[in-house]
Amino acid sequence: MSDPVLDNKTPPGPLAQKWEYAKSHYKLVNPANKRKYDVIVVGAGLAGASAAATMAELGYNVKCFVYHDSPRRAHSIAAQGGINAAKNYQNDGDSIFRLFYDTVKGGDYRSRESNVHRLAELSVDIIDQAVAQGVPFAREYGGLLENRSFGGVQVSRTFYARGQTGQQLLLGAFQALERQIGLGRVKMYNRHEMLDVVIVDGQAKGIVTRNLMNGAIEAHASDAVVLATGGYANVFYLSTNAKASNATAIWRAYKRGAYFANPCYTQIHPTCIPQSGDYQSKLTLMSESLRNDGRIWVPKSKGDTRPPLQIPESERDYYLERKYPSFGNLAPRDIASRAAKEVCDEGRGIGPSGRGVYLDFADAIKRLGRNVIKELYGNLFEMYHDITAENPYEVPMRIYPAPHYTMGGLWVDYNLMSTVPGLYVAGEANFSDHGANRLGASALMQGLADGYFVVPVTIGDYLAGQLGKKVSADRPEFAQTIASVNDRVSRLIGAKGTRSVDSYHRELGGIMWEYCGMARSAEGLKKAIGLVRDLRDKYWRDVKVLGTNEEPNQALEKAGRVADFFELAELMCIDALHRNESCGGHFRVEYQTADGEAQRNDDEYLYVGAWEYTGDNSEPRLHKEPLTYEEVKLATRSYK
Amino acid sequence: MDLKLHVWRQASADSQGVFKDYDAKGISPDASFLEMLDVVNESLIERGEQPIHFEHDCREGICGSCGMMINGVAHGPIRGTATCQLHMRHFKDGDEVWVEPWRARAFPVIKDLIVDRSPLDKIIAAGGFISLNTGSAPEANDTPIPKVVQERAMDAAACIQCGACVAQCPNGAAQLFTAAKVSHLGLLPQGQPERHQRVLKMVEVMEDYFGSCTLFRECEAVCPKKISVDFIARLNRDYLAAQLKSR
Numbered sequence: 001m002s003d004p005v006l007d008n009k010t011p012p013g014p015l016a017q018k019w020e021y022a023k024s025h026y027k028l029v030n031p032a033n034k035r036k037y038d039v040i041v042v043g044a045g046l047a048g049a050s051a052a053a054t055m056a057e058l059g060y061n062v063k064c065f066v067y068h069d070s071p072r073r074a075h076s077i078a079a080q081g082g083i084n085a086a087k088n089y090q091n092d093g094d095s096i097f098r099l100f101y102d103t104v105k106g107g108d109y110r111s112r113e114s115n116v117h118r119l120a121e122l123s124v125d126i127i128d129q130a131v132a133q134g135v136p137f138a139r140e141y142g143g144l145l146e147n148r149s150f151g152g153v154q155v156s157r158t159f160y161a162r163g164q165t166g167q168q169l170l171l172g173a174f175q176a177l178e179r180q181i182g183l184g185r186v187k188m189y190n191r192h193e194m195l196d197v198v199i200v201d202g203q204a205k206g207i208v209t210r211n212l213m214n215g216a217i218e219a220h221a222s223d224a225v226v227l228a229t230g231g232y233a234n235v236f237y238l239s240t241n242a243k244a245s246n247a248t249a250i251w252r253a254y255k256r257g258a259y260f261a262n263p264c265y266t267q268i269h270p271t272c273i274p275q276s277g278d279y280q281s282k283l284t285l286m287s288e289s290l291r292n293d294g295r296i297w298v299p300k301s302k303g304d305t306r307p308p309l310q311i312p313e314s315e316r317d318y319y320l321e322r323k324y325p326s327f328g329n330l331a332p333r334d335i336a337s338r339a340a341k342e343v344c345d346e347g348r349g350i351g352p353s354g355r356g357v358y359l360d361f362a363d364a365i366k367r368l369g370r371n372v373i374k375e376l377y378g379n380l381f382e383m384y385h386d387i388t389a390e391n392p393y394e395v396p397m398r399i400y401p402a403p404h405y406t407m408g409g410l411w412v413d414y415n416l417m418s419t420v421p422g423l424y425v426a427g428e429a430n431f432s433d434h435g436a437n438r439l440g441a442s443a444l445m446q447g448l449a450d451g452y453f454v455v456p457v458t459i460g461d462y463l464a465g466q467l468g469k470k471v472s473a474d475r476p477e478f479a480q481t482i483a484s485v486n487d488r489v490s491r492l493i494g495a496k497g498t499r500s501v502d503s504y505h506r507e508l509g510g511i512m513w514e515y516c517g518m519a520r521s522a523e524g525l526k527k528a529i530g531l532v533r534d535l536r537d538k539y540w541r542d543v544k545v546l547g548t549n550e551e552p553n554q555a556l557e558k559a560g561r562v563a564d565f566f567e568l569a570e571l572m573c574i575d576a577l578h579r580n581e582s583c584g585g586h587f588r589v590e591y592q593t594a595d596g597e598a599q600r601n602d603d604e605y606l607y608v609g610a611w612e613y614t615g616d617n618s619e620p621r622l623h624k625e626p627l628t629y630e631e632v633k634l635a636t637r638s639y640k
Numbered sequence: 641m642d643l644k645l646h647v648w649r650q651a652s653a654d655s656q657g658v659f660k661d662y663d664a665k666g667i668s669p670d671a672s673f674l675e676m677l678d679v680v681n682e683s684l685i686e687r688g689e690q691p692i693h694f695e696h697d698c699r700e701g702i703c704g705s706c707g708m709m710i711n712g713v714a715h716g717p718i719r720g721t722a723t724c725q726l727h728m729r730h731f732k733d734g735d736e737v738w739v740e741p742w743r744a745r746a747f748p749v750i751k752d753l754i755v756d757r758s759p760l761d762k763i764i765a766a767g768g769f770i771s772l773n774t775g776s777a778p779e780a781n782d783t784p785i786p787k788v789v790q791e792r793a794m795d796a797a798a799c800i801q802c803g804a805c806v807a808q809c810p811n812g813a814a815q816l817f818t819a820a821k822v823s824h825l826g827l828l829p830q831g832q833p834e835r836h837q838r839v840l841k842m843v844e845v846m847e848d849y850f851g852s853c854t855l856f857r858e859c860e861a862v863c864p865k866k867i868s869v870d871f872i873a874r875l876n877r878d879y880l881a882a883q884l885k886s887r
Contacts, residue, residue, distance in 0.1 A: 054774040069695065070761050072801060076720035078698045089781065125777075134770050134825050136794040143784025161794060167702055168797060175769035182765035190758065213750065276670045281678055282699050330652040351657050383701065386725045388670075452774045500685045502678070546690045551652065552751040554693055555685070 003026075006259070006610055006625040006640045009413040010114040015631050016096075022414070023457060034059030037463050038470075040207055040222040042194045042249050044071030044177060046170055047427025047445060048228030050451030053176035058456055059465075063220060064177070064186055065209055067193040067244060067557070068463045072174040074367045075230060075242040076447060079166025080287035080380065082150060082158035083444040085123035090147050091149050094155040096120045097631075102153045103442060104180055104632045106332050107407070107435020108584035108600065110265070111606070113629055114414055115432045122449040127159055130454060133172035137161050148288065150440035151288050152332035152639070162378045163287055169444055173451070190217075191588040195485045196252045197423065199227060204423035210489070212557060215549035217485050219478040223466050224422045224459055227253060228451065231406035231428035232267065235572065236517070237509025239403035240272055240285040246561035247568050250410050250429050258418040259610035259623060261411035263568065265439055268518050269404030270336035273387055273397075274356040283402040284387055286359070287380055288440040291329045293364035293373065294397070296320050296336070297355050302347040308396050314550035319352070328604045334437040334585045334598075335639060337401035341518050342596065344400075349629035351398045360396035388483040394549035400519060405443060407585065408575075411610040415458035416450060419610075422466075424459060428448035431608070436584025468606040480637055489549050492559045497542030501558045504539045508532065508562070510568060516573050523590045524596045529570055536566035571620060572613060578622065581605045596640035602634055641667050645680065647692055648740045650749050656751065659738075669729035673716065674706060675698060676728055677739075694753040703862060704735040704800030707807070708753045710738040714804035714862040722802060722864040733793035742807035746814070746849045757803045759849035762816060767841035768821040770830050782827050796824040796863040805859035805867075811851035816859040818846045818873035820867050826878055836882035843879055 011022040030038070041052040042062045049071055054232070064071065088614040100120035104111055127145070131137065137159050138146040147156040161168040180186040191212040198206040198219060206221040232247035233239040254260045271286045297316045298377040304311065319339055321328040331339070340357050343349065350356045365373050370393060374381070381392045407432040410418050416432065418425050427447040434442065473632035515521075515528035539562070548552045582591040583605070591599045608625040643664040650657030662684075667676050674696050681691035696706040708723055710716035710730065716726045731737065747755040770804040797820070805816040822839050825831035831838070853872060860869045 050774070057773045068697070068705065072761075073697055073703045075698060075703070076699050078702050080658060087780070101797065115741075125775075128644070128777040128780045129772075129774060131780040131783075132772050132830055134793070134797075134828050135829070136790050136797055137788045139785055139790045141787050143758065143786050144781050161797075164702065167800075168794075170798065175764060176772070176774075178761065178765040179769040179771060181761075190761075198719060242703060244697050277668050277677055279668055279671045279675045281675050284700055335783075383725070386701075386721060386727065387672075389727070389729060456774070500682055507773050544685060546688065547684060552693060552754065555691060602753065626829065 006411065007413070008112060008625055009415055011414065014342060015113060015117050016146060018114050019121055026457065026461040029460045029464050031059055033467065033476045035061060037466070038063065038222040038316055038460065039062060039224050039226065040065065040220060040258055041226045042072065042207065043228035043230060043429070044174070045076035045228060045230060045427060046076035046201060046447030047451040048074070048226070049170065049173035049177045050448050050460060051226055051426055051455045052585070053173060053180050054452050055459070060171070062180070062186040063189065063222065065189045065192045065194055065207070065435050065515050067191065067212060069190055071177055071188065071190070072074055073172065074170060076170045076244050077167045078242065079444055080163045080285065081289040082148065082160035082165045082441040083126065083169060084150070084157050084441040085127045085430050085445065086120055086157060087124055087127060089145060090156045090172060092155045098155065099123060099157065101632060103433065103439060104435065106152045106439035106638060107437050108598065109435065109602070109629070109632070109634050109638055110262070110583050110627065111433055111435030112627065113632060114623060119433050119446060119456035122453045123445050125453060126448045130169055130172050133176065135161060135168045135172045137154060149330065150328070151291060151330045151336070152439045152600070159363070160289070163377065170447065173448070179259060194252070195248045195560065196481050197256045197420070198478050198481045199256050199420065200471050200475055203421045205471045206473065206478065208485050210485070213552055215551065215553070217482050217489070219473045219482055221471055221473040221478065223463055223470060224425040226426060226455055227410070227429050228426040229429045231409065232565070232568055233403040233406050234510050235509070235569050236403040237506050238275065238280060238283050238513070240269060240283050243282060246564070246597065248561050248564045250425070251564040251568055253410060253418065253420065253423060255613050256420065257613070258420045258423055259411040259612050260571060261608050261610040262408040262575065263572045263611065264516070264579060264586050265407035265436045265584065266403060267333060267405040267407060268337045268401040270333055270340055270401050271359060271399045272402035272404070273384065274353060274400040284383070284404070285404060286374070286384060286397065286399060288333070290359060290377060290380060293368070293376070294329065294359040294361050296357055296359055298348040304348070309320050317343070317348070324639045331639045332437060332439060332574065337518060338587060340401055356398040356400045358396035359399045361392060362396070363438070365393065393594060405438055407431065407436060407438055411608065416455055417458070417462065422462060424455050426455050435550060436586055488560065491540065492543065492556060492563065493545050493549060495543045495545065497544045499542055500544055501555055501562050504535065504563070505558070505562045508535060508566060511535070511570055512572070516576055519589050520576050520585050522577060524572045529573045531575065532566060532569045539563065540565060573586060574620065575609055575611065579605055580608065585591040600636070641669065641728065641731065643667060643731060643734070644735065644736045646738045649692070649752055651751065653748055653750055660811060667728050669727070671728050672699065672724055673710070673726040673728065674724050681688060692753065695749045696724055699724040702800060702815040704802040707742060707802045707804055709743060709807065711738050714742070714808040715864055719861070720864060720866045722800070742803055744806045744812040745851070746806060746812055747803060760801050760803060760814065762849070763814065763818055763842050763845050764821065766845040767834070767838040769826070770825060771834060780833065785829060789827055793824050793827040796827070796867065796871055797822045799867055800865060802864060804862045804864060806850060808858040808862040810856055810858065811849065814846050814850040815853035815872050815875065816863065816869065818842055819871040822878060823871040823874050836885050839875065839878045839882050840886065
């Protein structure tokens, strides 16, 4: 069952002038009135911290909520490789249009043209902003900014700060946020987890949080709410996300009326350290930048267990270079990941589990010297060494794909407002810019574009109409929402079952990885839906959460997050099942070309699938936002 | 491998803490220290005892959430390594391991191994930034920065605010943390206009919460990002210059 067309509020005019048009036509809030508005920001990663700081600079009263002990812990901090910007400093033919085009193509033609073009336009401002904040990007000897290339494109447009680009950009945003906290314009709520949105007369007017120190369930009223709470790759249990990263904020918003778009678009990153045992709690990413100089290979013959250095050149299969001669090891993530799975499925995988491929730096070290490699990737090599006890200067790294990023998220219009008026969604939490596959070094760009430049401007257009419509937390809607949060918490603690939260999460992750991971089939997805439902029912009866609500209780925190992952997992499978095509990170085995590439079906699936919650015991309703391309020509992605 | 753990358990800020003994059995040498605690926690839950609470998140050594005293050393025996990146291959079968929360007056215990490190954010809020409103930045390449300066700033900016420096310091001083941020911004041309004001304000707040630095240099020894005490010398110079200037 589906309802067509969502109004995405894309402004009129030629693509390159839409953002200018929009900015010129938004309603404005009088500077003297801005302090009368309270805006809640949930999350303080790149999108949240930058949005909170910038809105405070503009004069709004901002309240910012994070579950960490400090806003600087957000998982954006772990991004390694870099951030794209169409500066064309390298004079290699880059342009805003080219960045826009690469991003739409990389996303396998499943993203919204207008949003992506705005992203490409803003990319250059982000670099200026970050440098002015003191972000120590890599530089040439002449003192000017240096770039490197990243997967899926043929220009060098990626700015980086060693292997810690996310950290440095986040510190820039964090410092801007701390400045506003010091000035008293942002009130910071650390160790507070958002557990619900409060809707009053159809509009988002606040949130309910749990104080992680003492369990107090509290309501906070505001004129608008911005969710910048990241992605949901932890639905797979083992992912590159931080342990606490979760979907609760966006999932609660979904259950309060925000549509969830393209939940099945998940990114499996090709270069992660393979799993080594059952105790494993997470997977570690090795930056994609390594593919600039590392060559990926497996033995040509099955079951070849010789150590890598004993396998002669003639018996190695550099499969990415063989299959995609023009992009080689720099093929986009979805393609590189699937190719790795394929060679492992053929029995040519390496390492103890047979689920791994080599990423080899021997040639690069010969060509550039050990010192250059050390300067480029030293900290990544060290990290690899710490984890595996193997020295990548001497032996090739072992890598395997792992869940890393989720392109899906809450549906937003051009202004980044969800289907709930007053509820904005920024960064990975929304679905907006990456289509069915995100290119490397684009996540940092999107988070900061949303937070610094989009939400602080677009939110004024909404708030201008809210003058004098402030609601207080005395309204019954707040008490009702608090009651429903309390009820969930008591049910989790009251289950007093037999198995830990982690054991259930691990089992759920196993199901999702098996049936909704790198390769999906209708049969498998149907099976997964049944398995997830059964396990969820069992979870609510049998989960074991010790302790009480009224104390710091990490098991209880996890229990609520995993409960929401169960529901989201089901929606991911439903979405994957309905999309009878392969595109980007969504690969349905029934829909592939003769040589195993993703086969899109533009006639039937050229739309954003946005799901509406209709109740716990009824099917979600699908709404379609058709994708129309003015500038981009639909084509089969080719990286050959 | 099997280990004998002595772990500090404390139910809340005002309750009495105590070391409790646990057996960590069948631990893989490839597991991280936190994964070893995960295994112990699963066995605790099984027998109805609350799991050991500890902070952690990215488990890649970058978020700065984790940290505990392991046999009396912040982040344990391996240099330049956060607790989450400490692997069990550095321990031997049968080892006894003492696990405690950060020990510093400025970091009161919240529960078990979790402490309150919020004073560190207060130092940043006092001046650890470059004052700039979004949108007003000049073109990025207008100001060249010598590569050596940028590299040096990056060395300082690598701080993950874990608090190990404070925890290891016999005085509970936060000099290395503050010095890293003051130096990161003070080295760059963009940080010059506020350089003196910044150091005065940050040091003032630092001294409200933390002990004084007497150059034990234990901070440097345990810093997971190997941040050098040279930055403390730089902080002291900047502070002195700022004081003279402000007179």
